[in-house]
Amino acid sequence: MHRIAVGKLATAVATALVVTAVPAATAVAAPSGSSTVTGGDSFYTYDGSKPLSSYAPGAVLKTRTLQYHVVGIPTPVRAIQLLFRTVDAQGRPSAGVTSIVRSPTGDSSKAVSYQSFYDSLNPADSPSRAIAGDVSLGGLIANGESLLLVPLLLSGYNVIIPDSEGQRADFAAGPEYGTNTLDSIRAASRSPETGLDSGTRIGLAGYSGGAIATHWAAVLAPSYAPDVDRRLVGYAEGGLLVDPAHNLKYVSGSSLWAGVAPMAVLGAARSYDIDFTPYLNGYGRQVFEELERGSIVNALGQYPGLTWKKLVKPEYANPNSVPSFIEAVNKLNLGSAATPNAPGFIVQGNGGVFEGTFGNLPGIGTGDGVMVAGDVRALARQYCDKGDASIKYRQYDLLSHVGAAVPWAPAALGWLNDRFAGRTPPSDCGRIPAGNSLAPEVSYAFRNQVMNM
Structure with missing residues (x-):
């Protein structure tokens, strides 16, 4: 019965996406957070009598079971949703939400935590809301990703789907993504219903x-x-953001991806309570206001040719002259973070010139259109140099960011299957080409201070 339900989910996903293809295209002008089912849902609010800080990270605060929806259409598959205690980017107690779909086989020994690329500054676009039946423009990504869950379920995995950006949708705030994901796994492991x-x-x-x-x-x-x-057992990923400062330069002026830069700055500012307003010019304030609750759908192709200089006052034309920017990007730079214990499978496209970038940028090199290939290689080599990591790295030189996702999905599933089967992780250490320097950014003020010593 469970396998039949999963098959129906696959059919429902495909049908719903086809049926809604035209309405979605005509709904571009609709607000990203428009909802048809669960707007104002009280499930997302912690309203207990005890202080949130009194709970351990991963503690389950609320539980509900509902039908898994695809673009608002209920399917036969059931999802368990949990409100749980976690922390934000600054370590403050917060409440997160995750969704769990149980294995069709009933096997509780293995699960895959699948992190969505819903990429939004609007909490209404989160995977849990799409699963619960909300329909929003930015949420169409999470709905479409339901197709990626079907192979995992058919392989017998339980699937955990966290709202990794948190309930404020702190886009690009990596550390907060990480704690939300880890506490989601903890909560899923503590709930009797899962x-x-x-x-x-x-x-x-x-x-x-x-x-x-x-x-x-x-x-x-x-x-x-x-x-x-x-x-x-391991992590399988593709199209990774490593050093945000490099990505800002890389997408600058792009016809397609330039709008992602202000989204990332907004997300970082929100997560670390940084006020960027003093640095923005009139147009910059307009763009920030437009994207304050926007999703990747609102940014892609909407700001062709946008650069940092067009957003800020003349005296801040170089990002390194903005201390708040330096503070944020250094906190989000994976090159300065710890090394994972688990083995990794990392895929990166390198054909981004086809998505409107300017190709090879001095000091940065090429990428997939939005992510910098040299940064990803440097990070993989950094892990290899420490001698305690097994890294499988695959670079597709002819594929863009969107294109590289196609071979990544089946390759990631195969790699994970091998890890769960206990096979020795393959390693490309010693064969990964050189990458970029991932050194932290230095502000003008600090640089001048050092030069004058």
Whole structure:
């Protein structure tokens, strides 16, 4: 019966996406957060009498079971949703939400935490809301990703789907993505309704924005969640953001991806309570206001040719002259973070010139249109140099960010299957080409101070 339900989910996903293809195209002008089912849902609010801080990270605060929806259409598959205690980017107690679909086989020994690339500054676009039946423009991505869950379920995995950006939708705030993901796994393992427990082995998977969550979870697990770390069989990801300062330069002026830069700055500012307003010019304030609750759908192709200089006052034309920017990007730079214990499978496209970038940028090189290939190679080599990591790295030189996701999905599933089967992780250490420097950014003020010493 469970396998039949999964088959019906696959049919429902495909049908719903086809049926809604035309309405979705004509709904571009609709607000990203428009909802038809569960707007104002009280499930997302912690309203208990005890202080949230009194609960341990991963503690289950609320539970509900509902039908899994695709673009608002209910399917026969059931999803368990949990409100749980976690922390934000600054370590403050917060409440997160995750969704769990149980294995069709009833096997509780293995689960894959799939991190969505919903990439939004609007909490209404989260995967849990799409699963619950909300319909929003930005949420169409999470709905479409339901197709990626079907192979996992048919392979017998329980699937955990966290709202990795948190309830404020702090886009691109990697550390917060990581804690949300790890505490989601903890909550899923503590809830009697999921069938999972402290012995359930876990695999991590995600592409693009989902790769941010996947990688930061793997990075933070040894220190933040050792109870989860010991159960990790590995992480499989593609299209990874490594050094945000490099990405800002790389997408600058792009016809397609330029709008992602202000989205990332907004997300970082929100997560670390940074006010960027003093640095913005009139147009910059307009763009920030337009994207304050926007999703990747609102940014892609909407700001062709946008650059940092067009957003800020003349005296801040160089990002390194803005201390708040330096503070944020250094906190989000994976090159300065810890090394994961778990083995990794990393895929990166390198054909981004086809998505409107300017190709090879001095000091940065090429990428997939939005992510910098040299940064990803440098990170993989950094892990290899430490001698305690098994890294499988695959670079597609002819594929863009969107294109590389196509071969990544089946390759990631095969790699995870091998890890759960106990096979020795393959390693490309010693064969990964050189990458970029991932050194932290230095502000003008600090640089001048050093030069004058």
